[in-house]
Amino acid sequence: xxxxxxxxxxxxxxxxxxxxxxxxxxxxxxxxxxxxxxxxxxxxxxxxxxxxxxxxxxxxxxxxxxxxxxxxxxxxxxxxxxxxxxxxxxxxxxxxxxxxxxxxxxxxxxxxxxxxxxxxxxxxxxxxxxxxxxxxxxxxxxxxxxxxxxxxxxxxxxxxxxxxxxxxxxxxxxxxxxxxxxxxxxxxxxxxxxxxxxxxxxxxxxxxxxxxxxxxxxxxxxxxxxxxxxxxxxxxxxxxxxxxxxxxxxxxxxxxxxxxxxxxxxxxxxxxxxxxxxxxxxxxxxxxxxxxxxxxxxxxxxxxxxxxxxxxxxxxxxxxxxxxxxxxxxxxxxxxxxxxxxxxxxxxxxxxxxxxxxxxxxxxxxxxxxx
Amino acid sequence: xxxxxxxxxxxxxxxxxxxxxxxxxxxxxxxxxxxxxxxxxxxxxxxxxxxxxxxxxxxxxxxxxxxxxxxxxxxxxxxxxxxxxxxxxxxxxxxxxxxxxxxxxxxxxxxxxxxxxxxxxxxxxxxxxxxxxxxxxxxxxxxxxxxxxxxxxxxxxxxxxxxxxxxxxxxxxxxxxxxxxxxxxxxxxxxxxxxxxxxxxxxxxxxxxxxxxxxxxxxxxxxxxxxxxxxxxxxxxxxxxxxxxxxxxxxxxxxxxxxxxxxxxxxxxxxxxxxxxxxxxxxxxx
Amino acid sequence: xxxxxxxxxxxxxxxxxxxxxxxxxxxxxxxxxxxxxxxxxxxxxxxxxxxxxxxxxxxxxxxxxxxxxxxxxxxxxxxxxxxxxxxxxxxxxxxxxxxxxxxxxxxxxxxxxxxxxxxxxxxxxxxxxxxxxxxxxxxxxxxxxxxxxxxxxxxxxxxxxxxxxxxxxxxxxxxxxxxxxxxxxxxxxxxxxxxxxxxxxxxxxxxxxxxxxxxxxxxxxxxxxxxxxxxxxxxxxxxxxxxxxxxxxxxxxxxxxxxxxxxxxxxxxxxxxxxxxxxxxxxxxxxxxxxxxx
Numbered sequence: 001x002x003x004x005x006x007x008x009x010x011x012x013x014x015x016x017x018x019x020x021x022x023x024x025x026x027x028x029x030x031x032x033x034x035x036x037x038x039x040x041x042x043x044x045x046x047x048x049x050x051x052x053x054x055x056x057x058x059x060x061x062x063x064x065x066x067x068x069x070x071x072x073x074x075x076x077x078x079x080x081x082x083x084x085x086x087x088x089x090x091x092x093x094x095x096x097x098x099x100x101x102x103x104x105x106x107x108x109x110x111x112x113x114x115x116x117x118x119x120x121x122x123x124x125x126x127x128x129x130x131x132x133x134x135x136x137x138x139x140x141x142x143x144x145x146x147x148x149x150x151x152x153x154x155x156x157x158x159x160x161x162x163x164x165x166x167x168x169x170x171x172x173x174x175x176x177x178x179x180x181x182x183x184x185x186x187x188x189x190x191x192x193x194x195x196x197x198x199x200x201x202x203x204x205x206x207x208x209x210x211x212x213x214x215x216x217x218x219x220x221x222x223x224x225x226x227x228x229x230x231x232x233x234x235x236x237x238x239x240x241x242x243x244x245x246x247x248x249x250x251x252x253x254x255x256x257x258x259x260x261x262x263x264x265x266x267x268x269x270x271x272x273x274x275x276x277x278x279x280x281x282x283x284x285x286x287x288x289x290x291x292x293x294x295x296x297x298x299x300x301x302x303x304x305x306x307x308x309x310x311x312x313x314x315x316x317x318x319x320x321x322x323x324x325x326x327x328x329x330x331x332x333x334x335x336x337x338x339x340x341x342x343x344x345x346x347x348x349x350x351x352x353x354x355x356x357x358x359x360x361x362x363x364x365x366x367x368x369x370x371x
Numbered sequence: 372x373x374x375x376x377x378x379x380x381x382x383x384x385x386x387x388x389x390x391x392x393x394x395x396x397x398x399x400x401x402x403x404x405x406x407x408x409x410x411x412x413x414x415x416x417x418x419x420x421x422x423x424x425x426x427x428x429x430x431x432x433x434x435x436x437x438x439x440x441x442x443x444x445x446x447x448x449x450x451x452x453x454x455x456x457x458x459x460x461x462x463x464x465x466x467x468x469x470x471x472x473x474x475x476x477x478x479x480x481x482x483x484x485x486x487x488x489x490x491x492x493x494x495x496x497x498x499x500x501x502x503x504x505x506x507x508x509x510x511x512x513x514x515x516x517x518x519x520x521x522x523x524x525x526x527x528x529x530x531x532x533x534x535x536x537x538x539x540x541x542x543x544x545x546x547x548x549x550x551x552x553x554x555x556x557x558x559x560x561x562x563x564x565x566x567x568x569x570x571x572x573x574x575x576x577x578x579x580x581x582x583x584x585x586x587x588x589x590x591x592x593x594x595x596x597x598x599x600x601x602x603x604x605x606x607x608x609x610x611x612x613x614x615x616x617x618x619x620x621x622x623x624x625x626x627x628x629x630x631x632x633x634x635x636x637x638x639x640x641x642x643x644x645x646x647x648x649x650x651x652x653x654x655x656x657x
Numbered sequence: 658x659x660x661x662x663x664x665x666x667x668x669x670x671x672x673x674x675x676x677x678x679x680x681x682x683x684x685x686x687x688x689x690x691x692x693x694x695x696x697x698x699x700x701x702x703x704x705x706x707x708x709x710x711x712x713x714x715x716x717x718x719x720x721x722x723x724x725x726x727x728x729x730x731x732x733x734x735x736x737x738x739x740x741x742x743x744x745x746x747x748x749x750x751x752x753x754x755x756x757x758x759x760x761x762x763x764x765x766x767x768x769x770x771x772x773x774x775x776x777x778x779x780x781x782x783x784x785x786x787x788x789x790x791x792x793x794x795x796x797x798x799x800x801x802x803x804x805x806x807x808x809x810x811x812x813x814x815x816x817x818x819x820x821x822x823x824x825x826x827x828x829x830x831x832x833x834x835x836x837x838x839x840x841x842x843x844x845x846x847x848x849x850x851x852x853x854x855x856x857x858x859x860x861x862x863x864x865x866x867x868x869x870x871x872x873x874x875x876x877x878x879x880x881x882x883x884x885x886x887x888x889x890x891x892x893x894x895x896x897x898x899x900x901x902x903x904x905x906x907x908x909x910x911x912x913x914x915x916x917x918x919x920x921x922x923x924x925x926x927x928x929x930x931x932x933x934x935x936x937x938x939x940x941x942x943x944x945x946x947x948x949x950x951x
Contacts, residue, residue: 080555092546096568106554391746399760405775425792472670479663505681528673587768589886605770628771639766
């Protein structure tokens with residue numbers, strides 16, 4: 001089932017009761033989630049991603065705009081009629097019910113011709129439990145389960161009705177680091193096995209990048225960019241997206257264009273096919289640096305951190321917007337720890353130019369400087 | 372510190388400890404003594420009770436005769452069942468009213484919620500002495516004196532319990548409600564299947580507190596009942612003392628006192644932890 | 658028209674409250690200013706403050722006010738102090754603590770009227786026996802006193818004693834849990850600093866539980882001002898005759914009972930009581946705001 005959002009807008013009344021202002025949590029969203037995909041809604045906290053999820057589930061009603069599941073306009077449907085499964089950040093398991101009772105709870109609400117016999121419910125519950133591998137926990141209470149197990153129960157409960165869309169709100173944020181890695185693989189597997197269109201919300205870009213077929217980056221209620229994780233990473237539309245994706249984060253410099261060259265400080269680092277400009281921001285991915293003793297860009301070295309496969313070089317530069325510059329290079333290229341300066345050439349495809357004022361991407365042709 | 376000092380300190384601590392236990396024991400005797408005395412007097416025969424110039428602490432010939440006197444000469448079982456009906460019905464009605472109101476305040480959205488809730492809370496400060504005058508008048512006008520309806524209706528609502536339960540309901544995470552909504556659970560089903568089971572401890576607490584309150588209520592029953600047939604234990608026992616066997620047959624009266632005290636003491640011993648916890652969370656005497 | 662479902666859930670509570678609390682509250686104000694109200698014909702002669710002035714000039718009312726004030730002034734400090742002492746003792750022991758706690762709580766769940774009768778026979782002097790308490794007094798060489806039908810101070814003593822006995826369970830319970838919730842680290846720190854027992858009590862324990870003490874004092878005042886059934890249990894329903902009436906007792910007697918059916922006087926007396934309690938509560942709150950620093 002594909003999900004289509006059309007000019008979706010959600011406004012909340014302002015906290016300040018006196019003022020007539022509204023807070024726009026989601027602002028004019030339009031996009032389409034293809035059938036059977038796993039989609040990550042990504043953004044910093046307060047960007048409206050959870051509201052978007054609630055609009056899809058029907059827990060919130062949009063101020064304007066439509067929500068479509070396939071060809072069906074579900075905007076005015078209450079949550080229970082939309083056929084969605086929802087998994088909450090803190091799982092929202094009913095504490096007084098056993099795992100089995102929790103899982104069959106949604107089925108007990110079915111009425112009329114959809115009504116199931118006890119036997120059918122038990123079968124469906126078994127099936128869902130098997131899918132998330134908790135069959136042996138059916139008689140336990142939620143308080144007797146670990147975080148990861150509770151998570152699985154919550155997913156089983158969301159899946160038991162065979163929803164058309166599965167929605168997950170920060171599904172991994174309450175788990176510890178090791179379990180998180182394991183669970184995200186698990187999510188991927190469950191989604192593949194069921195083929196249910198799945199939307200999950202996260203503030204962790206790594207999590208979103210690693211398992212999503214598609215990511216949706218948001219900021220302050222405004223959609224920034226949609227695409228396959230790698231495409232978005234390789235081709236960000238603005239400085240926010242570039243900064244939000246990737247660990248370590250992208251290095252940002254103040255730069256200028258003079259006589260067909262991109263300058264950081266006084267150093268010409270790349271050739272560029274664009275008119276002269278003083279107000280340019282440049283982002284360089286950590287992996288965009290090539291160590292070279294005659295390299296174009298000179299940095300003050302502060303530390304070299306060897307991390308096995310890679311080496312992380314920490315340095316400073318007066319034009320750098322952040323505290324320091326972090327570059328990841330192959331462990332083979334040795335850099336003396338006691339050197340004061342380090343010089344790099346840059347990979348043009350890892351360098352993005354942005355307008356300093358609008359922070360929008362300036363798409364230009366970048367080339368290494370010929371020497 | 373030298374050895375002598377240590378020793379002195381240790382013995383001082385011992386004395387303090389002994390004094391603590393003595394103090395506690397004295398008050399325990401003070402509390403228990405009336406109970407002991409009431410049981411003791413109830414098993415002395417009338418003859419031996421009145422012949423003791425200085426009361427005996429251990430009965431010479433214990434007898435249960437007073438208990439049969441209490442049940443035969445006085446409609447004690449009538450008072451008893453009246454109180455039971457009054458307590459059960461009042462408590463049940465209170466629970467329904469309280470749960471519904473607490474649910475509306477904690478879970479549902481409606482216009483003017485804050486205003487209405489503030490008005491409810493303001494009512495908590497109104498002492499019953501102020502409203503009892505009109506209530507007495509109303510019940511009399513409606514011809515409901517000496518009826519259970521008249522006894523029960525004005526005793527049903529307790530704003531405080533609504534407040535207590537509302538606070539408890541609000542501690543249930545919002546996500547549970549959202550999850551239930553997505554699953555198509557109606558509000559009423561959510562209330563009965565999720566909120567009530569989760570808040571069972573609080574509901575039990577207010578049930579017990581209301582039961583104690585009902586069982587011991589005196590003022591309202593005294594105003595509203597004039598016939599033995601509708602007396603509750605409190606005004607029944609008072610009647611007994613002033614116009615009944617209590618005027619001379621003290622042992623029989625004490626037997627009645629024992630009988631009406633026992634149910635609540637048993638209830639207390641069973642639910643000791645819960646009652647004490649509930650009271651410390653917000654009960655007051657009376 | 659679609660009515661918000663929430664109102665349906667609120668309806669029962671609202672009906673009960675409007676009918677048995679809000680309306681009576683307004684009505685009592687009306688009653689209190691209706692002069693010469695006749696309950697049989699439901700007519701009145703005029704509007705004014707006569708009911709208040711009648712009540713304030715009624716010697717029975719003044720007796721009730723003075724009794725109530727004496728009761729309040731004696732029992733509130735005594736019960737709070739005693740409760741503090743007992744709670745501290747309870748908190749300092751481990752063995753038998755649960756047993757003591759259970760015993761101390763018993764009066765809370767017993768019928769005030771019923772146990773009051775036991776107190777009555779313990780203190781009463783009759784033709785054939787001086788009673789248990791007098792027997793005790795005679796051991797120490799004292800003369801027999803009738804605490805129930807005797808001199809005023811003796812009756813007041815029994816009333817105060819019984820009131821304290823009845824209110825202590827609640828106070829002990831509140832104070833023991835308040836004491837138990839004081840973070841033990843403060844005591845450990847004080848021990849390391851070598852603070853004396855008295856200093857620990859006055860500088861740590863007391864300030865830490867002061868909010869609860871003030872709470873108990875306020876509820877204690879309110880409760881003691883409403884004393885009634887304790888007095889009935891000890892002295893019978895005709896409290897005026899015993900000279901032991903309380904303000905609430907006066908109100909009830911005016912509604913119904915021996916002086917019979919004067920709702921206007923009852924209302925005036927009830928409102929006077931409410932004003933007294935409100936004033937004292939406000940004063941208490943003002944003081945406590947000055948005293949409690951956190």
